[in-house]
Amino acid sequence: MIRERYDMEEFQKLWEQIKAKLQIILDEDVYNETFAGITSVFKIVNNYVYLVAPNSFIKGKIESFYLNRLNGMLNELVQEKHMFKIITKEQAAEELAKAPYTVNSPEQGLADKYKTGLNNSYTFENFVVGASNRLAYTSAIKVADQPGVISNPLYIFGEVGLGKTHLMQCVGNYILENDVNKKVLYVKTDQFIEDYAKASVKKTFDEFSKKYENVDILLVDDIQFLAGKNQSQLEFFKIFEKLKENNKQIVITSDRPATELYDIMSRLTSRFSWGLSVDINRPSLDHRIQILKKKLQAETSDPELVPDNVLEYVASIFDNNVRELEGALKRVLFYCTAFDYKFTTTNAEEALKNLINTKKISNSAMANGNFNAVLDIVSSYYHITTSDLLSNKRTKQYVYPRQVSMYILKEVYDLTYKKIGQIFNDKDHSTVIYSIEQIANDMQTDKDKKTDIEKLLIKCGKKA
Known part of the structure; x- marks a missing residue:
């Protein structure tokens, strides 16, 4: 039977039940290394049940591989939604100096499994602050502390791989930590576009609107991918207006300032500047x-x-x-x-020898142009390394992204075939020509590939 209310002692018993299940379903070594040392519940606040991991390594391991399973097991035992929060011994020591906590009562009627899209490991605690990101970090902290009040929207921009997504999700996780009943939604822009396309085909616009409008905090990653998607832009504009009118927090990331967004309606880009724009630069x-x-x-x-x-x-x-x-x-x-x-x-x-050699070759070949960003963007998009992109590996996993990179370098920078070949470890110009023609043909015959490459062209700075 599921109980409605629990005190601290009863949550301790629930944790022991969950540990007993874990001991059965996990390998002995995994259980002993990861969970055996977590013996007690530290506190319960805002419907978060705090557990203390022995170190940051175990904390990260649980957050990456087991936290969703733990939350599912917990919510099978309680009626009101609760979630586990993992902290380290050092964090627990700091918390002991604070006032005592009690189990709180959440808002009734909230769906137990509201999907946030957040990565639990993206927190302010593990975001490393320096001169290159201090303003963005400070702004994010203030927004998270008073969502919908300060800097709405918060617009974070910077080059690929500098921590924009991490910082954005810090805001969502912090807000949830302080109020588990808040409805937070993180979404990549291409997912938003896909959701709208599906709603258009299935005529499920009400469901689409509810997903994006019935939230307290909306986090939208890589907004530059809205370029050229006029209907999606119009729907996002409507959602933006409704959320802003109801003082719901909006956080947006992009690879460039709002004023430099290409092929996005001006009434949207102007609204992105209503709140606060902060950039993240390369770290020292x-x-x-x-x-x-x-x-x-x-x-x-x-x-x-x-x-x-x-x-x-x-x-x-x-x-x-x-x-x-x-x-x-x-x-x-x-x-x-x-x-x-x-x-x-x-x-x-x-x-690191291969990575370093590739980096040297790439830098030498590109001395007369700043083409590194294209390689970074394409390799990141296809989940490979720049070393793989520039290598001679011939499997499809690497060949296709390499061909896409050549196509983009030609489209964006109009480089000679010989120059593009030099960038890719002195590939023959005939190989470059074939690769570019192959991608051009793919764009004519494969709608999905065409969409991917158009996104990448925009991200790499392609203008009309």
């Missing part, structure tokens, strides 16, 4: 080192595993974006751990 060397140290805490149970001089070496090489930087650290960790090597700059250099 010291900032990149701090980012690596924070990432190391999430990747391993020993935050001192990699010496500072190795972290500084990695940070000095990979200065383009945070995503690339963190990927390099993961590669070093895997290489040294797999072969049982010490973490030294020599071994780090060996682990």
Whole structure:
């Protein structure tokens, strides 16, 4: 039988029931490493049940792989919606200095499984602040603390891989942490466009409107992809107006300032400037080192595993974006751990040799143009590395994105075939011609591929 109200002691019993189930369904080693050490409920506030993980590594592991399952198991046992919140011992020590907490009573009638689209690991606590993002961070904190009151909308812009999505989702997670009954929705712009297209075909506009209008906080990522989608723009305009009128918070990200958005109606772009626009820039060397140290805490149970001089070496090489930087650290960790090597700059250099060589070739070939952004954007879109993009690997997973990159470089920068070939490790000009023609044909015959490439062209700065 499901109880309506629980006190602290009863939540402790519920956690013990859930642990017993986990011990049965998980491998013994996984259970012992991840859950055995979490023995008690720390507190309950705003319908969040706080559990204390021994370190940031275990915290990140639970958030990435088990939190949704834990929440599902918990809500099978209680009537009112509750969610687990994982904190570290250090965070718990800080919380002990605060006032005592009690179990609160949530708003009645809220759907138990309102889908937020949020990544639980994107929090203000693990967002590394530096000169390049301090204004954006401070603004996001204020918006999260008083949603719909300060800076509405909040417009965050910057190059790919610098943390815009992370910061945006920090706002949503913070608001939910303080009030689990808030309706928060995170959505990528291409998902919004797809939702509207489906609603148009199925004539389910009421359902579409409810999804986007019946929220307290709407987080929309990569708004530049609305370019050229006139009907989707019109629907977003209506949603924007309704949410703004009802003092519901809107947060938007883009790869450029609102004034530079291409092929988006002016009445939308002007509204993006109503609140506050903040940018995120590339981090400095010291900032990149701090980012690596924070990432190391999430990747391993020993935050001192990699010496500072190795972290500084990695940070000095990979200065383009945070995503690339963190990927390099993961590669070093895997290489040294797999072969049982010490973490030294020599071994780090060996682990990163292919990435570094590719970077040198790319930088040399592109000395007369800033084409790195195109490679970053395309490789990120197709979930491969820039090293793979520039390599000679011939599997479809890499060949197609490589052809797309060549097509975009030709369309955006009108480079010669020889120049494009040089960028891709001196590919023959005939290979470049074939690749570009292949993508041009795909755009004529494959609607989905055409849509993808149009998105990428816009993101890479293509003008009419």
